[in-house]
Amino acid sequence: MVIKMNDYKSINEVCKMLDITSRTIRYYEELGLISTIRDSKTAPRKLDSNTIVKLKKICFLRQLGLQLDEIAQVIDDDAKAAEMMLEKTAIIEAEMAAMAERICKLEKVLAIAAEGGNIYSAASSLSENNVPEENLETAAEVTRLLLEERYSELSPYFGNSTNSFPDGFVEKCWKHHIKPCGRFICIEEPVIDGTTIISRLRYEKVNIAIKMEIYQKTVMRIMLQYYNK
Numbered sequence: 001m002v003i004k005m006n007d008y009k010s011i012n013e014v015c016k017m018l019d020i021t022s023r024t025i026r027y028y029e030e031l032g033l034i035s036t037i038r039d040s041k042t043a044p045r046k047l048d049s050n051t052i053v054k055l056k057k058i059c060f061l062r063q064l065g066l067q068l069d070e071i072a073q074v075i076d077d078d079a080k081a082a083e084m085m086l087e088k089t090a091i092i093e094a095e096m097a098a099m100a101e102r103i104c105k106l107e108k109v110l111a112i113a114a115e116g117g118n119i120y121s122a123a124s125s126l127s128e129n130n131v132p133e134e135n136l137e138t139a140a141e142v143t144r145l146l147l148e149e150r151y152s153e154l155s156p157y158f159g160n161s162t163n164s165f166p167d168g169f170v171e172k173c174w175k176h177h178i179k180p181c182g183r184f185i186c187i188e189e190p191v192i193d194g195t196t197i198i199s200r201l202r203y204e205k206v207n208i209a210i211k212m213e214i215y216q217k218t219v220m221r222i223m224l225q226y227y228n229k
Contacts, residue, residue, distance in 0.1 A: 007049045011036070014047050018059055025055070033058060033072060057081075064088065083180075090180035090206045094226035097209070131192050135214040139190060139197040142219060143210055146174055147184075147201070159220040177224045181206050202229070 011022050025047075028034050034055055036045040047055070054075065061071045061081065065088055074081040109122040142157050151171045155163060182204030191198040199210040206226050213221035 008037075008046045009052060010044060010046050014052060014055065017052075018055060020059065028055070028058060028068075031068060031072065033068070033075065065092075087180040087205055090177075090226045091228070094206055094228045097225045097227055131195060131197055131214070134217050136190065136197060138214050138217045138219065139199055139210075139212050142212065142222070143187065143199040143201070146170075146210065147187075149174075157217075157219050158222075159215070159218045162219055162222055173224060177208060177226070178203075181208060181226075200227070 009017070011025055014020075014025065015022055025034070025036070029036055034047070034051050036047055036051070038045045057075060058071055061075070062068075064085060066074075066084065070084060074084050105122075109119050112122050113119050138157055142154065145151070145153050145157075149171075151174075154170060185202040185204065188200040188202055191200060195213060197212050197214060199212070201208040201210070207229060209225045209227045211223045211225060212219050
């Protein structure tokens with residue numbers, strides 16, 4: 001349905017249009033997100049075209065998972081709304097990464113159980129350190145260059161697969177991931193998972209994990225991933 005400017009509709013009409021309840025409209029009004037009008041104290045309340053458009057935006061943002069206090073911060077600024085969606089995406093990706101890591105560990109434990117082994121023996125195998133010290137130094141240097149945005153100096157540390165990235169790929173990927181994270185806080189101790197070195201960067205809103213497969217001081221594979229502590 002097309003809403004014309006200065007077109008007023010009753011609460012019941014708006015409820016049918018947006019598939020919401022009148023209680024929801026009243027609640028949003030109580031929170032100061034929208035306002036209704038009426039011609040007299042006894043007249044039924046109605047909404048103008050601008051308020052209906054705003055209410056549509058609120059409903060859409062709620063579908064995307066934003067809380068009402070968050071919506072109040074961005075409802076009048078589309079750029080801020082897009083930025084908050086980016087932050088939400090980062091948080092969800094961090095949650096998915098954590099779940100994927102848990103599933104991977106569970107699968108390793110189940111594999112041991114399937115072979116008749118003791119499931120608690122998996123604890124040591126999950127924490128095995130197979131990474132030479134020189135590879136740890138390479139991971140630390142690559143992490144530092146990324147933080148300092150010195151992308152042109154990364155090439156000597158990359159293998160054929162990573163050096164085949166298109167021009168500007170690492171820079172764009174890095175900036176895209178960093179944008180939702182907020183203020184940088186610190187670098188945590190690296191995590192070693194088999195032959196993978198994970199540099200962990202703490203930020204104000206969501207953290208970044210840089211996962212690197214390194215062979216003889218050369219980064220063969222690199223991946224950026226959000227994570228929550």
